[in-house]
Amino acid sequence: MASLARVIHDFQNGELSRDEFVAQLDSTLVTEGLGPTQLLDMLGAAHRKAPLPEDVYVEVRRRIEQLRVSNVAAGGEETGIQTTVEVPSVRSAGSMPASDGSSAAHASGAPGHDQIKGTGDTLNNRFVLEECLGVGGMGTVYKALDLRKLEASDRKPYLAIKVLNVQFRGNPNSLVALQREARKAQVLAHRNIITVYDFDRDGPIVYLTMEYLSGKPLSQLLRTPGYQGMPVRAALPIVRGMCSALAYAHERGFVHCDFKPANVFLTTNAEVKVIDFGIARVFQRPEEESDATVFDPGSLGALTPAYASPEMIEHREPDPRDDIYALGCITYELLTGHHPFDRLSATQARNAEFKPQRPPNLDARQWRALRAALSFDRATRMPSVTRFIAEFDNEARAERSGTLAKAGLAGFAVICAAAVGVFAWKSAPNRQSQAQLGAGESQGRVDRGASMPSQASAAAAMPGVASTSPSIDASGSASANASASTPTKTSPGASANTSAPAAGPLPDPASRPALTLAAVTPMLAQVPCSAFSATAQGHMLTVRGYVSQRYGVARLKDGLATLPGVDALKLDVEPLADDKCDAVKALAPYWTQNWQAGHITGLKVRPPSGQLSEGDPLVVDVSTPAYDSYVNLDYYQLDGNVVHMVPSPRAKDNQAPPRYSATVGGAGDWVISKPFGSEMVVLLITPAPLFDKPRPEAESRADYLRALDARLAQIGAKYGRERIVADFAMITTKPHAP
Secondary structure: OOOHHHHHHHHHOOOOOHHHHHHHHHHHHHHOOOOHHHHHHHHHHHHHHOOOOHHHHHHHHHHHHOOOEOOOHHHHOOOOEOOOOOOOOOOOOOOOOOOOHHHHHHHHOOOOOOOOOOOOOEEOOOEEEEEEEEEOOOEEEEEEEEHHHHHOOOOOOEEEEEEEOHHHHOOOOHHHHHHHHHHHHHHOOOOOEOOEEEEEEEOOEEEEEEEOOOEEEHHHHHOOOOOOOOOHHHHHHHHHHHHHHHHHHHHOOEEOOOOOHHHEEEEOOOOEEEOOOOOOEEOOOHHHHHHHHHOOHHHHOOOOOOOOOHHHHOOOOOOHHHHHHHHHHHHHHHHHOOOOOOOOOHHHHHHOOOOOOOOOOOOHHHHHHHHHHOOOOHHHOOOOHHHHHHHHOHHHHHHHHHHHHOOOHHHHHHHHHHHHHHHHHHOOOOOOOOOOOOOOOOOOOOEEOOOOOOOOOOOOOOOOOOOOOOEEOOOOOEEOOOOOOOOOOOOOOOEEOEEOOOOOOOOOHHHOOOOOOOOHHHHHHOOOOEEEEEEEEOOEEEEEEEEEOOOOHHHHHHHHHOOOOOOEEEEEEEEEOHHHHHHHHHHHHHHHHHHHOOOOOEEEEEOOOOEEEOOOEOEEEEEOOOOOEEEEEEEEOOOOEEEEEEOEOOEOOOEEOOOOEEEEOOOOOEEOOOOOOEEEEEEEEEOOOOOOOOOOOEEEHHHHHHHHHHHHHHHHHHHOHHHOEEEEEEEEEEOOOO
16 A cells, blocks of 8 residues: 555655665656646646755656656556657746756765666666666666667677665675575576676675566566466467476475565466575585585565465475475466455465365376375475476376376376375365354545645554454344343432442352353343443443444443343443434444454544544544455435445555555545534455445445445355444544634
């Protein structure tokens, strides 16, 4: 959820140093997914609001105008071409006009600062960076012209250069990392692995040179609109190339550790090249152990959750079978057009007991091989790449079968026995979790002020504390797991937050049975337009949540205080405007689930009072559970519409890692305007994308809730309802005081 507006805002506020700003700029301009005109508008708006240092402003502008790659899709997996555009210069008080690239180049080299290198710059007076090809975990890759080769009339004067991001440049071991990558890649000299030449530095800029490949990454093919897979015969050359590269690396003791479609390149010469062994780690070479104590590439934290094995996510020692899991995911996607686990991380898919469906174009033996590669457990995963391709490649197998047939019936029987053995070893029942969800409709409002969604800032998360209390169902009903027996009480007790003694002497509390929710459940279930989370400890009942203004908090308190077994009552319940009942009815079960599990996802409005005036920015802080998830943030407006803040046309990427914190709206992206009154912000966390296609930025609340109800039912049935959680924030808006 990175954006240029957010990066500039953080730099202006002092939250990012110059180096950190440059590092984030390296990737933001590529991953933003917007055209140069829109990016320049954002830059101009930010510069007018709070002027940037002249050299920084001119350099950012120059790089936007020269931008030729539009987007590296989620996870940095795609590239595309975008033409350069010319737009008028943006000026503000005290700013210096940027007329061309040359003036910006000089500005970027201001004394006392690290030079900002990007498209159009030259490294060591030799390599001209002509085009940004993409962003990886450790650096930005450029197409570069080698002036020395050009002078020598070399027919191939181009090469690719990976420039280390500033955050890695500042790592004292960064040069060691790049040298290690170059050495490993030179050891891995194979026709299906990119050729790496050398590493060098230009002042503080550290970079790696490698062969330039003409073609496109496999990720771009897989993301082609309408792509629904290819026949096995067409896919086999790509699968063979990937397997050949990985088998060669594994034989020499290296695991790729970040194998994904973006790291498989399809050249115009119909070759398959595996790239970026940048975080590969030695798994079985004793002579490398001393190096591992000096520098561990894994410490740089680069992996792609959709293709990382469970063991990688759990930070276990690397193993060739980690690459085999990724190979299985890519092969499945190549054949079907979609990820086997809907792009869930391996641990998330495992916890949901997700079972991939067999592609219709595979025979039984091929499917057994692919299913074994996709195993969540190393012990049952396909043991080697060589074994996988031997089982999967039906054409090569047919050729071998023809040769072996000449050797006689005995040899054929051995092959059949081996195939049966593999089948027995890999077969497993196909289970899938199921659940049912509640339904409902709703109403809601926000005014859209600025042009960008604000971005997440890495932070700590809320620990997920499992609750032993019974959960409460959709409209406030509870499913008690405790005993059904109802303790009796000689006298009702009760006001909120206090204990009310009975009229006569009470029995010894130690001799009385503890309060259970069996008596609470029916009463809460009858409360309309509500969302409750209840806990009982001894004879103390605690209830938090929301109840409609029409029903009232006082009526709720009176009803709960008279229940058998309640000696003390604590209420943390907010009144809810009646027009929010439809939304609460649809989302109450997921709010309850969140709080019964220990408030594993959180939503907080700034200021905490929720009192906002006309023109105030709407700023909210969100935190995610301890598992990979998708963040959905909606503003239910007073005029009956729902505005989608995340995801939206301004914030397309809403996937979040475990225990993630984000601030949305910090750059003034959403501004309060009329009509004014009681409104609501809803955070909904799902284990998979909520909708396959982007929805309008604003739509009717009733239409949205109908679509939401149907989709949540599907997600709950597939991944388990317990993986869907929500949180609410009520706000009150009013006109600006004259």
